[in-house]
Amino acid sequence: AQTVTQSQPEMSVQEAETVTLSCTYDTSESDYYLFWYKQPPSRQMILVIRQEAYKQQNATENRFSVNFQKAAKSFSLKISDSQLGDAAMYFCAYRSAGNQFYFGTGTSLTVIP
Amino acid sequence: DVKVTQSSRYLVKRTGEKVFLECVQDMDHENMFWYRQDPGLGLRLIYFSYDVKMKEKGDIPEGYSVSREKKERFSLILESASTNQTSMYLCASSLGSREHYEQYFGPGTRLTVT
Numbered sequence: 001a002q003t004v005t006q007s008q009p010e011m012s013v014q015e016a017e018t019v020t021l022s023c024t025y026d027t028s029e030s031d032y033y034l035f036w037y038k039q040p041p042s043r044q045m046i047l048v049i050r051q052e053a054y055k056q057q058n059a060t061e062n063r064f065s066v067n068f069q070k071a072a073k074s075f076s077l078k079i080s081d082s083q084l085g086d087a088a089m090y091f092c093a094y095r096s097a098g099n100q101f102y103f104g105t106g107t108s109l110t111v112i113p
Numbered sequence: 114d115v116k117v118t119q120s121s122r123y124l125v126k127r128t129g130e131k132v133f134l135e136c137v138q139d140m141d142h143e144n145m146f147w148y149r150q151d152p153g154l155g156l157r158l159i160y161f162s163y164d165v166k167m168k169e170k171g172d173i174p175e176g177y178s179v180s181r182e183k184k185e186r187f188s189l190i191l192e193s194a195s196t197n198q199t200s201m202y203l204c205a206s207s208l209g210s211r212e213h214y215e216q217y218f219g220p221g222t223r224l225t226v227t
Contacts, residue, residue: 009153033214045203045218091155095214099144099163099207100171105155 002027004094006104013082014112020067021077021107023092033095034068036077039106040088048090051075079109087111116140117219119204125225132191134222136204143208145187146216147171147179150201162187194226 003026013019025034036048051059051068059066063080079086092104120135136145144163148156148171158171160179168179176198180188187206191198201223205216 004155006155035215037218044220045205047215047217050215093216099214100161101146101158101205101216103148103156105153 002029002032002094002096002100002102004092004102004104006090006092006107008107009105010108010110012110012112013079013086015082015084017082018078018080019082019109021079021090021092021109023075023077023104025073025075025092025094025102027073027094027096029097031097034066034075035093035095036064036066036075037091037093037103038086038088039091040085045091049077082111084111084113117204117206117217119202119219119222121222122220123223123225125227126191126194127227128195130191130194130226132194132224132226134189134191134202134204134224136187136189136206136219137185138187138206138217139185140206140208140217141184142206142217143184144206145181146205146207147177147187147189148203148205149173149198150203150221156203159189194224196226198224199226200224 005024032053034051039045049061067076089106094102117138146161147159162181178190204219207216
């Protein structure tokens with residue numbers, strides 16, 4: 001089974017600064033998808049950004065961008081101009097070609113005013 | 114917008130009780146999933162379903178069963194609840210097509226077994 005590793009249980013960032021959350025994964029597949037999900041306190045999990053493995057270009061969604069290094073099996077999330085509303089648990093996820101999803105253990109992000 | 118709803122936000126049950134957690138999605142998604150979320154362990158897949166009446170075991174199916182009689186509804190059943198099943202349970206759904214592959218999550222059910 002694929003594994004997804006988030007080595008930073010907790011991170012903090014000053015408001016308006018930039019923070020990078022790390023994620024690595026282990027797979028023998030060549031065709032897969034990667035995601036970052038955000039789970040605010042007591043609120044629903046929502047998709048932040050997605051990346052198809054066959055695309056070399058890094059995905060970007062407004063202040064959120066990824067650094068996808070396929071050979072290194074690394075998929076980090078960069079949040080620019082951090083806002084108080086970015087405080088949440090962030091999960092990295094891998095979707096296999098067989099439509100199974102694997103999640104990391106999460107990184108709790110605190111935004112300091 | 115896709116909407117995934119779960120029957121309860123909070124649930125307290127006694128050891129040995131049979132527990133039903135229900136999930137409904139309104140976007141005609143083929144795939145539905147049940148996870149449990151525990152601190153430090155992330156999300157772990159219990160069961161998933163690709164179609165009506167179809168089910169597949171995930172990573173931690175022991176002590177659980179599922180039912181999918183209609184496309185929009187996916188139920189998780191704890192046949193005899195135990196204290197180690199106290200957890201947050203998340204339901205998710207997704208389309209089956211390559212172009213639409215992310216999961217949409219429900220709000221979660223926090224189950225406490227005493």
